[in-house]
Amino acid sequence: MIRVVLPQHLRTLAHVGGEVTLEVEAPITLRSVLDALEARYPMLRGTIRDHVTLERRPFLRFFACEEDLSHGSPDAPLPEAVASGKEPLLIIGAIAGG
Amino acid sequence: MSKVRVLVGTRKGAFVLTADGKREKWEVSGPHFAGWEMYHVKGSPADPNRLYASQSSGWFGQIIQRSDDGGKTWRQPGTPPGEPPAPGPPKAASNKFVYDTSDESGKALTTHQFYDGTQHPWEFKRVWHLEPSLSDPDTVYAGVEDAALFRSTDGGESWKELSGLRGHGTGPMWQPGAGGMCLHTIILDPSDPQRIFIAISAAGAFRTDDGGKSWKPINRGLRSQYIPDPNAEVGHCVHHIAMNPSRPGVLFMQKHWDVMRSDDAGDNWKEISGNLPTDFGFVIDVHAHEPETIYVVPIKSDSEHFVPDGKLRVFRSRTGGNEWEALTNGLPQTNCYVNVLRDAMAIDSLDECGVYFGTSGGQVYVSADAGDSWNPIVRDLPAVLSVEVQALP
Numbered sequence: 001m002i003r004v005v006l007p008q009h010l011r012t013l014a015h016v017g018g019e020v021t022l023e024v025e026a027p028i029t030l031r032s033v034l035d036a037l038e039a040r041y042p043m044l045r046g047t048i049r050d051h052v053t054l055e056r057r058p059f060l061r062f063f064a065c066e067e068d069l070s071h072g073s074p075d076a077p078l079p080e081a082v083a084s085g086k087e088p089l090l091i092i093g094a095i096a097g098g
Numbered sequence: 099m100s101k102v103r104v105l106v107g108t109r110k111g112a113f114v115l116t117a118d119g120k121r122e123k124w125e126v127s128g129p130h131f132a133g134w135e136m137y138h139v140k141g142s143p144a145d146p147n148r149l150y151a152s153q154s155s156g157w158f159g160q161i162i163q164r165s166d167d168g169g170k171t172w173r174q175p176g177t178p179p180g181e182p183p184a185p186g187p188p189k190a191a192s193n194k195f196v197y198d199t200s201d202e203s204g205k206a207l208t209t210h211q212f213y214d215g216t217q218h219p220w221e222f223k224r225v226w227h228l229e230p231s232l233s234d235p236d237t238v239y240a241g242v243e244d245a246a247l248f249r250s251t252d253g254g255e256s257w258k259e260l261s262g263l264r265g266h267g268t269g270p271m272w273q274p275g276a277g278g279m280c281l282h283t284i285i286l287d288p289s290d291p292q293r294i295f296i297a298i299s300a301a302g303a304f305r306t307d308d309g310g311k312s313w314k315p316i317n318r319g320l321r322s323q324y325i326p327d328p329n330a331e332v333g334h335c336v337h338h339i340a341m342n343p344s345r346p347g348v349l350f351m352q353k354h355w356d357v358m359r360s361d362d363a364g365d366n367w368k369e370i371s372g373n374l375p376t377d378f379g380f381v382i383d384v385h386a387h388e389p390e391t392i393y394v395v396p397i398k399s400d401s402e403h404f405v406p407d408g409k410l411r412v413f414r415s416r417t418g419g420n421e422w423e424a425l426t427n428g429l430p431q432t433n434c435y436v437n438v439l440r441d442a443m444a445i446d447s448l449d450e451c452g453v454y455f456g457t458s459g460g461q462v463y464v465s466a467d468a469g470d471s472w473n474p475i476v477r478d479l480p481a482v483l484s485v486e487v488q489a490l491p
Contacts, residue, residue, distance in 0.1 A: 007157070007158075008133075009133060009134065009155065009157070009158055010158060013158075013161065013174070042176075042191070043161075043174045045191045045193070045194070046159055046160070046191055046193045046194060047158040047159055047161070047193075048158075051191060051193075051194045051196065052196055057157065057158065057159060059156055059157040060157060060158075093157045093158075094157065
């Protein structure tokens, strides 16, 4: 079970609170987790990744296990602690005022 | 007695203001979509309980919201309300605005002019304006940044570009205004379902007479000193256009500078700024029952976006332009430095015509007597981006 923490506005859109848990088939990568997240919550499509290019929106970042995963390959394996459910994948809005 | 429902979009959420026909006592609902930029909220003329809203954010992009009960509840079209949908392939995305790049109709639509004059690819940013069909609640048009026109015929569940607008050949000459290169005005002709008027900052006004397949610029008579050729066919920063439905061939325009009028559906324009203290501004609107009575809110200049002399004044012409009177009763006349943006004025259709506008300071004002006197409905909302009004039975 993969744990994902969404920013507040996306929790509101998806009608969820706190963490989201997802069943994701291996390999556990950013792409596979986001695919599973968007399949479960289609209202989030386009809010994290561009609809067409699937690139990360510029003002969002991905963190896990105190690592910044925003700029790595979306197909790189996520840390084992994320794959095992011990640690969540954090989707965070950039601090840019607001 | 009739009721009115005022739909207010702000920098940090949407608000729904309701009152009976006297328009004196108001109920305020909101903020809806708190924290999001609500560029526009508008109801369907064919079904007043069907509302569409443009919700956007620099972080999370564009969302389309729809209400089928007059704003009590909302949902993203295509997703069930309340609960997450069942697992499975995602449905059509209501926030998917993809420019036409097809070989047959979109191939040539590549770049527009950037601020510095270089060419820049079209990039979707947000929906500025939603214009529901006059006859079908499920059909709605969206004016977007970077400038293009989209249409949904399934209640906002999916969108398709009417790419003939970008395809008539002048796209590479369009350029962004200070607010971005946005298609902000959509007017549907009640006498001719095939005719639509739109306006873009900074490209100008355009018209289709075949339901959106082909378009032509309608900017003859506009003169803009801030572009290389002041009389160019395109490139003018049109801020807003208004029409009285009883006379769809007569259009009124607030350009960047200049208030203009056309009596031939946009084919030719003439200036009607007359005695206005400044003819820069954003909003313009027409009285519901007196098609020669028009309203503007002059703004000091393109570099000082606030009302002149610290006075919030609506100017009314009862002669179709040129002769203007300042309407000040109930509006602040000292130390006021607000702006009124292009979609932030609306007119209701009650017998005693109501006029509404919202400010960058978060006030929404109403006049229940066609502008003679004004009262604030609310004083302290976030900065107002848009105001629409519905008259309800």
